[in-house]
Amino acid sequence: MNPLSVGVIMLSLLQDDTTAEEIKGIAYKASxxxxxxxVIIFFIGQYIFKFLGVSPDGLRVFGGLILLIMGINMVQGHGKKVNHSTKEQEAAGQREDISIVPLAIPVAVGPGLITTVLNMSVVAADWQHYLSGSVAIIICCVSSYFILGRMPYIKMRLGVNGLRVFNRIMGLVVGSLAAQMILAGVSKFL
Structure with a gap:
């Protein structure tokens, strides 16, 4: 989850005269x-894949590849590849509420995050895993709310170059997570 990239997209979709209170409202609803x-993906995602006959190891390898591509793009400074079309972005600019579509889904909850949460779901074996996964999701969403709600201030303080540096560092983390997922999937398969 990269709320800084989501925040930059959020600011690009908003009008220049959007107040801080309106931004906090959008951040709350999106978070x-x-x-x-x-939570839905975490608790029922693995059952959908079991129903479809997709093995957890296949999910790890494919999900790792998706994350690897995202990590490489982030490290190279290509920015977030948005999961919506130009027409959807124009429609979002005309609508009053952008918090759910396209901001929360598909920009924030895109293929990379879905794959990561599905992988967490697949490895969850008992109630402690489900509890820790749920707590992690809650902490990430609360952090996302605070970051999105203060995005104008963060962008002003970090500047464009600061956001780019942070995005590249996050790319290293995403790429490392992807490599670990691929290795885990391939080693279990072999």
């Missing part, structure tokens, strides 16, 4: 939507 989506 709540992200929380609901991630």
């Amino acid at each position: 709540k939507s992200i929380l609901i989506a991630l």
Whole structure:
């Protein structure tokens, strides 16, 4: 989850005269939507894959590849590849509420995050894993709310170059997580 990149996209979709209170409202609604989506994916995602006959190791390898591509793009400074079309972005600019679509889904909860949460779901074996995964999701969503709500201030303080440096550092983390997922999937398969 990279709320700074989501925040930059959020600011690009908003009008220049958007107040701080309106931004906090959008951040709250988007974070709540992200929380609901991630909890649903975490608790029932693995059952959907079992129903479809997809093995957890196949999910790890493919999900790792998706994350690896995202990590490489982030490290190279290509920025976030948005999961919505130009027409959807134009429609979002005309709508009053951008918090759920496209901000929460598909920008924040895109293929990379869905894959990561599904991988957490697959390795969860008992109630402690589900509890720790749920707590992690809640902490990430609360952090996302605070970051999105203060995005104008963060952008002003960090500047464009600061956001780019942070995005590249996050790319290293995402790439490392991807490599670990791929290795785990391949080693279990072999």
